[in-house]
Amino acid sequence: MLTCTALVVGSGVAGLTAAQALAARGLSVMVVEQGSVVGGHAAGYACKAGADCVLCGVCLAAQGIRSLRAAPGPVVRVDTSVVALEGSPGRFTARLVQRARGIDVARCTACGLCVRVCPVGAISPLPWAEEPRACVLDFDACLRASGNPCALCREACPFGAVRLEPGTREDTVTAAVVVVATGFTPFPASAKSRFGYGRLPGVITTMDLEQGLRQQGTAYLEHQAPAGRRLAFVHCVGSRDVAAGRGWCSQVCCPTALRLARRLAGDVPDLEATLFFMDLQRCAPGIARLFRVLPPEIHLVRGLPAEVRAGTGGLVVTYEDLATATRCQGEFDVIVLAVGMDGPPSVGGLPEGTGGFLTDLPRGVVAAGACGGPVSIAEAAAEGLRAAGAALKTLEELACPVPGRH
Incomplete structure (x- = not known):
């Protein structure tokens, strides 16, 4: 059985912030991350600065990941899920299931040789990953895992890092306090079939665009539409939609778009972007000013599209311009759907409220970041600090030793 003073579930900005704040106090901290890299969604986002910083917060994720390498630091386990959590303050017990990664992170150098030889693309280089900087094998796609004798990746690796044996490993960890920072699940854009995501080339999501810009820069747009200079951003896809059971505002869609x-x-020279919105969320730092001072290439239209269809010269958007009460059509090369936030995957049976967000957590278990409701990256960092403070307070109340406090 493993032991730690504080268990942090999730390694996004909120989780890393909480973990590092607790470790800085001399506590033993374990971070459990169900994904294959630390950093959460923000680790794959692109910096949005032009000539000036626009306070997108992406750098906070990079800073948090780099800080993991500082000592003393938390113990981190990736590819690991919490499947059960029980107990009480001072002695929580979590059951962990760690799935095989297929790649030994201690040996992998992320050279990409295995990626290039895999005939089915089952190995991902995770180009945005900083910790661990290693590839990951998808056993669901791997030929060998389905009975084929293929071993091209293992033969190509000069470092002996490829492990072709699937499976899981179970552990149990006890902790005095638990911080849950499992983030959010992006709304599945294909559920809004009228927008054509997954069906019409050139229809992407903000998550797709973030990762594409991070990995390829503006060349990503050329892959979507070679001559693409006409962009449309559709706000509130999966947010403020009572009919879809998602009446909440996701807070970040307007600023992100x-x-x-x-x-x-x-x-991109000659690019023009049109933002279709319901109402503008202006609460994020600096956003009100950015909306007031728009460059001439960016246009705002109050009214959400009714449908998107393929046209002869691009993608045709039908919408109502509420400012003029007229039904209009516009043609675009790329349409970006600003998808909202749903709650995170279930965590050890913890109670969930509307949308799957965590609520009414037991004493000693603290939520931080978007798992409790939509927040920005900066707000997630602040919530991580708040959660660390709440955890320290619980430890004091339990008379658990907290270094530096008397």
Whole structure:
């Protein structure tokens, strides 16, 4: 059985912030991450700065990941899920299941040789990953896992890092306090079939665009539409939609769409972007100013599209312009759906509220970041610090030793 003072579930900005704050107090901290890299969604996002910083917060994820290498630091286990959590403050017990990664992170150098020889693309280089900087094998796609004798990746690796044996490993860890920071699940854009995601080439999501810009820069747009200079951003896809059971505002969609549009307008000559919105969320730091001072290449239309269809010269958007009460059509090369936030995957049987977000957690278990409801990256960092403070307070109440406090 493993032991730690504080168990942090999730390694996004909120989780890393909480873990590092607790470790800095001399506590033993374990971070459990169900994904294959630390950093959460933000680790794959692109910086949106042009000539000036626009306070997107992406750098907070990079800083948090780099800080993991500092000592004393938390113990981190990736590819690991919490399948059960029980107990009480001072002695929680979590059952962990760690799935095989297929790649030994201690040996892998992320050279990409295994990626290039895999005939079915089962190995991902995770180009945005900083910790661990290693490839990952998808056993669901792997030929060998389905009975084929293929071993090309193992033969190609000069470091002996490929492990072709699937499976899982179970452990149990006890902790005095638990911080849950499992983030959010992006709304599945294909559920809004009228927008054509997954069906019409050139229809992407903000998550796709974030990762594409991070990995390829503006060349990503050329892959979507070779001559693409006409962009449309559709706000509130999976947010503020009572009929779809998602009446909440996801807070970040408006700022994200605007920041992405501004960056692209500054980087791509002759690009024009139209933002279709319901209402504008202006609460994020600096966003009100960015909306007031728009470059001429960015246009705002109050009204969400009714449908998107393929046209002869691009993608045709049918919408109502609420400012003029007229039904309009526009043609675009790329349409970006600003998808909202749903709650995270289930965590050890913890109670969930509307949308799957965590609520009414037992004493000694603290939620941080978007698992409790939509927040920005900066807000997630602040919540990580708040959660660390709450955990320390619980330890004091339990008379658990906290270094530096008397």
